[in-house]
Amino acid sequence: MEKKFVFTPKLRYITYALMVVGIIAIAIAFSMDPTRGWVNLLLNNFYFLSIAIGASFFLALQYITQSGWSSAFKRIPESLSMYIPIAAVFMVLLIFGMNSLYSWIQPERYHFDEHELHLLEHKSPYLNVTFFIVRLVLYFAVWIFMTQMLRRFSLKEDMEGGVAWFAKSEIYSKVYIFTLALTFSLASFDWLMTLEPTWYSTIYSLKNFISAFYHGSAVIVLVVLIMHTRGYFQFITDAHWQDFSKYVFILSIIWAYFWFSQYLLIWYANIPEETTYYVKRLSGSWEVNFYVNLVLNWLVPFLVLLPNYFARKKFILAGVIIFVMIGHYTDLFEQVIPGTLGEYRIGLVEIGTFMGFAGLFLYIFMRTLSRASLIPENHPLLEESLHHTGH
Amino acid sequence: MNKSKIFGVFDQEEKLVSSIRSIKAKGISISDVVSPYPVHEVFEELNLKTRIPVAAFLYGIFGLLTTFGFLYWTSVVNYPLVFGGKPQNTLSFVIIIFVMVINVTVAFTLITFFLIEKKGPGAKPSVEYPGISDNRYLIVIDITPETDVKALNKLLMDTGAVEITEQ
Numbered sequence: 003m004e005k006k007f008v009f010t011p012k013l014r015y016i017t018y019a020l021m022v023v024g025i026i027a028i029a030i031a032f033s034m035d036p037t038r039g040w041v042n043l044l045l046n047n048f049y050f051l052s053i054a055i056g057a058s059f060f061l062a063l064q065y066i067t068q069s070g071w072s073s074a075f076k077r078i079p080e081s082l083s084m085y086i087p088i089a090a091v092f093m094v095l096l097i098f099g100m101n102s103l104y105s106w107i108q109p110e111r112y113h114f115d116e117h118e119l120h121l122l123e124h125k126s127p128y129l130n131v132t133f134f135i136v137r138l139v140l141y142f143a144v145w146i147f148m149t150q151m152l153r154r155f156s157l158k159e160d161m162e163g164g165v166a167w168f169a170k171s172e173i174y175s176k177v178y179i180f181t182l183a184l185t186f187s188l189a190s191f192d193w194l195m196t197l198e199p200t201w202y203s204t205i206y207s208l209k210n211f212i213s214a215f216y217h218g219s220a221v222i223v224l225v226v227l228i229m230h231t232r233g234y235f236q237f238i239t240d241a242h243w244q245d246f247s248k249y250v251f252i253l254s255i256i257w258a259y260f261w262f263s264q265y266l267l268i269w270y271a272n273i274p275e276e277t278t279y280y281v282k283r284l285s286g287s288w289e290v291n292f293y294v295n296l297v298l299n300w301l302v303p304f305l306v307l308l309p310n311y312f313a314r315k316k317f318i319l320a321g322v323i324i325f326v327m328i329g330h331y332t333d334l335f336e337q338v339i340p341g342t343l344g345e346y347r348i349g350l351v352e353i354g355t356f357m358g359f360a361g362l363f364l365y366i367f368m369r370t371l372s373r374a375s376l377i378p379e380n381h382p383l384l385e386e387s388l389h390h391t392g393h
Numbered sequence: 394m395n396k397s398k399i400f401g402v403f404d405q406e407e408k409l410v411s412s413i414r415s416i417k418a419k420g421i422s423i424s425d426v427v428s429p430y431p432v433h434e435v436f437e438e439l440n441l442k443t444r445i446p447v448a449a450f451l452y453g454i455f456g457l458l459t460t461f462g463f464l465y466w467t468s469v470v471n472y473p474l475v476f477g478g479k480p481q482n483t484l485s486f487v488i489i490i491f492v493m494v495i496n497v498t499v500a501f502t503l504i505t506f507f508l509i510e511k512k513g514p515g516a517k518p519s520v521e522y523p524g525i526s527d528n529r530y531l532i533v534i535d536i537t538p539e540t541d542v543k544a545l546n547k548l549l550m551d552t553g554a555v556e557i558t559e560q
Contacts, residue, residue, distance in 0.1 A: 272477045
């Protein structure tokens with residue numbers, strides 16, 4: 003059995019090249035229109051942060067349910083969640099761009115009517131710059147602490163063995179999912195929903211949380227698929243693929259459920275403050291994006307992974323996940339852009355910034371992955387994962 | 394009385410599956426397996442194939458299209474009522490479509506299944522044995538002139554059958 007993932011110089015240079023593209027794209031964006039630069043930073047940082055958060059949630063869930071089947075892959079969610087400190091750096095950086103992103107900071111600069119200004123004043127005990135920064139620091143403190151602890155326990159387990167570290171990880175995971183549910187919900191309110199400060203939806207945070215879990219799991223599956231074709235994880239059976247595609251399939255349905263819940267409640271209640279969100283997104287070229295989002299994130303995985311036959315085919319599963327990951331971008335694009343830049347525009351700047359963040363994300367991921375053995379040898383449930391049969 | 398079938402009765406899923414494997418290894422063909430719930434290994438061992446899921450999927454599509462057609466006709470074409478300025482052709486149809494797709498799929502699949510298997514209210518069951526819908530698993534083997542009944546009985550007994558009867 004291979005011991006370690008090798009971060010070859012070739013892979014390293016690819017990630018460097020991607021990062022250079024990203025830096026150039028961001029520089030162009032800032033020289034043309036600073037707002038566009040800040041928006042792209044926020045959008046792409048949240049994209050990869052939510053993957054990291056979703057992966058860490060996946061890891062915590064495997065500990066809590068004491069799942070055996072996934073234990074051989076646990077280094078992957080662990081390494082994916084190591085992006086969180088980098089995301090923290092970018093979010094701190096974004097504090098300097100808050101004025102161009104969030105209209106609630108200086109509402110007089112925007113076209114708010116009297117009623118809307120009154121609403122913003124009503125929200126000001128929560129929505130003010132100081133408290134925003136305090137919360138931001140608090141969220142990242144919790145996430146970084148918890149993911150680093152889980153990582154440390156896992157590495158100690160490799161050295162010492164026994165079940166003590168597993169038991170400890172389980173307790174930390176239990177604490178983590180509760181704190182994560184609260185902090186990530188508030189974080190998605192803070193960073194994305196307040197881009198349109200007079201609009202509100204309480205299910206918004208749930209949708210973003212599920213979206214993070216969904217796309218985090220999808221990335222884990224994609225990474226395992228790619229590594230399998232490169233010669234790692236050769237013990238994988240059909241039952242593993244079945245379980246992986248089940249994850250993607252079920253989460254796509256849950257995602258659609260929350261996506262639709264938000265729409266239906268707003269449609270049904272028909273409150274002007276709420277409906278503006280969908281009116282904006284169902285007019286002009288945004289309408290295409292609205293339905294493409296649903297097709298990529300739900301319809302494609304649902305229809306393709308429905309037959310058992312497809313669910314076990316690696317390349318079909320990988321193709322579906324690529325669609326889902328594009329879907330995650332359209333989803334965030336729809337949440338961020340209408341409230342900030344307003345017009346529907348995907349140019350080289352957007353693509354370049356995405357490539358840059360992807361390079362950074364992959365660099366952090368592969369570097370972390372190469373530092374510890376790929377298979378957690380002393381995991382108490384490892385044998386179950388190596389001989390997984392499905393039932 | 395002409396006895397034509399041997400029933401091997403089991404009380405554990407694992408024993409049932411291992412028994413099926415050893416019977417198959419002897420080259421004896423199993424005509425039926427009865428269990429209170431679906432056992433995946435049995436499908437794999439007996440190589441059972443079904444096209445019911447395909448039929449169910451098609452019924453689902455049918456339910457989706459007809460329900461959407463009905464809703465579209467009633468609320469957009471035939472009697473367009475504007476309430477609260479809401480658009481008439483909206484995703485709010487999804488709730489009713491969702492429920493109707495389940496309804497249509499389940500009903501039609503059930504009818505299809507009954508027709509194919511010749512089951513349903515009033516039909517005579519092909520296998521009768523106390524406990525098969527409760528906690529008993531059956532392996533049904535047809536007796537042909539070549540069948541070595543004694544050896545078969547011994548094989549079933551050795552693999553953990555709690556009872557062996559003939560019908």
